[in-house]
Amino acid sequence: MMRELKVFQEDRVVSATDFTMNVSLDFFNERLKIEDYRGNVESIHKQIVRLLEDHPFTKVIVKSRQEDWKHFLTLGYQFEAIFTGFFNGNDAYSMAMFTENARRTSEYWVYEDETLQQVKELSRSLDVPADPSYTIRKAEASDAAALADLYQAVFEIYPTPMNDPDYIHKLINHHSIFYVAVYEGKIVSAASADIHSTYNNAELTDCATLPEHRKKGLMKMLIAKLEHELKEQQIYCAYSIARALSFGMNAVFHQRYYEYKGRFTNNCNIYNKLEDMNLWVCDLSRRK
Structure with a gap:
């Protein structure tokens, strides 16, 4: 039987004076997904850290714009994959951050x-x-x-x-x-x-x-x-x-x-x- 969960995912928009981002709290898969964003990458990362304090997910996924993926790299994220043409023809770089070694490690x-x-x-x-x-x-x-x-x-x-x-x-x-x-x-x-x-x-x-x-x-x-x-x-x-x-x-x-x-x-x-x-x-x- 598939596992039952009342709330699989909660989508919300989180904004401040210098950024806005579309966040998915993916409870079933224990991950935080940033599907879209605009603004200050440093502020976005700080907000992600705050969200993890309330929701201790073990993986964060950000669909980064081409101009920002290296910045996310300096903040401790790692590159996983590239969605070529995702943003109306521009690429999205999938950047990940892990909070547990077990989630980071693949035995297969x-x-x-x-x-x-x-x-x-x-x-x-x-x-x-x-x-x-x-x-x-x-x-x-x-x-x-x-x-x-x-x-x-x-x-x-x-x-x-x-x-x-x-x-x-x-x-x-x-x-x-x-x-x-x-x-x-x-x-x-x-x-x-x-x-x-x-x-x-x-x-x-x-x-x-x-x-x-x-x-x-x-x-x-x-x-x-x-x-x-x-x-x-x-x-x-x-x-x-x-x-x-x-x-x-x-x-x-x-x-x-x-x-x-x-x-x-x-x-x-x-x-x-x-x-x-x-x-x-x-x-x-x-x-x-």
């Missing part, structure tokens, strides 16, 4: 490097497989309960409450696009695009397939549909954060010409533990 890093190298040896193609046994379609709000059942079946733990139909219903009605694969009337695979309309980027996420329907190319079909929708909306920065231990999901994005842009250490609770996550980014404007 070398194995994940080996997996990544195996993935990069795979040939690339935008060809999409076809299987008449499956129907690929855009999800509707009425699919929320079936999607929740899918995520409950696939993931013991997931970093967002995807086993909650109400949560999925809100996503579909607001800023997320879901595509599903249906087999004999049942949703057996799904993926979504979470759109950031201010900066015109999208995260391809919530990828799940029932075990008995894997290795049939379903995720490639779903990702291709999502990419088409994003291009229709003139959103060209597409990225995904995949489990570094998962050969299959990393392979999907490599084969569709996404580029590996770094790894997040002990980033989120997924499956049954905190896991490292790989970042894959694609500029869809270069797609024919």
Whole structure:
């Protein structure tokens, strides 16, 4: 069963005379995320330290502007990955600060490097497989309960409450696009695009397939549909954060010409533990 938590995340804007920043208190994953900011970097860091006094998270993540990442480096942060084109075409540098050695240390890093190298040896193609046994379609709000059942079946733990139909219903009605694969009337695979309309980027996420329907190319079909929708909306920065231990999901994005842009250490609770996550980014404007 997925763990239950009344409040997964709390978003707030924190401002003073010399800065403002968008903060996510991510209780489920025990991390503090700064998704956007303006102003004095020193003051922003001091506010982060104050927030950690009230919320003793073990990881801080800042999406730094290109001109500030070296400044964050001098304040004790370290570079993890680069979101190319994230801010309306400008890059975002993911900077991390840890408050515990256990959160900073990954026991799977070398194995994940080996997996990544195996993935990069795979040939690339935008060809999409076809299987008449499956129907690929855009999800509707009425699919929320079936999607929740899918995520409950696939993931013991997931970093967002995807086993909650109400949560999925809100996503579909607001800023997320879901595509599903249906087999004999049942949703057996799904993926979504979470759109950031201010900066015109999208995260391809919530990828799940029932075990008995894997290795049939379903995720490639779903990702291709999502990419088409994003291009229709003139959103060209597409990225995904995949489990570094998962050969299959990393392979999907490599084969569709996404580029590996770094790894997040002990980033989120997924499956049954905190896991490292790989970042894959694609500029869809270069797609024919």
